[in-house]
Amino acid sequence: MLLPVPHRRPGLRRALSLRQIPDDSYNPEILYVELWMLPVLFGPDGELMTALHRWFGVLLVVSAVPGCGVLIFIIGPPFYQHLTMLLIVAMSFQLRIRENRARARTRRLLNSARASGRSV
Incomplete structure (x- = not known):
């Protein structure tokens, strides 16, 4: 998910100042990740x-x-920026899939317990 530019720029400036990164380095790739x-x-x-x-x-x-969540700025050579971005995106997709499967499994267990008349 991309955030609008007004939210990205202040976060980038603050992050760059915290890490003492010069502004003339590579253009960073920006990712949005949920806090959890x-x-x-x-x-x-x-x-x-x-x-x-x-x-x-x-x-x-x-x-x-x-x-909102967390912005991750990836600073470095462009090829490795994209490679790192793809790795992080793939891992976050896997996390989301696992979370959804766990939620569905819990829901199925609750529904089967209710159907059998047992209390949970």
Whole structure:
């Protein structure tokens, strides 16, 4: 999901100033991720962020957007920006699929318990 430009620019400026990244570096790729996905995607200590920086030479800057979620700015060479973006998008799709399957499984269990007359 893309956020409108007025929401992206302030987040990018704040994130760049926090990380002391010069403005003349590569144009960042910007991803929007829901807040609950962040620790699952990158691990509790950000292990995946470190690995992506080591493997592809990209820097991930995470900026929270109040009431919306999280913006991830991918800064680095364009090819590796796109590769990193595709990896993060694929992982977030898998997380969404798992969440939906778990929700459907819970719903089926509740419905079968109600149908059999047992209380849950």
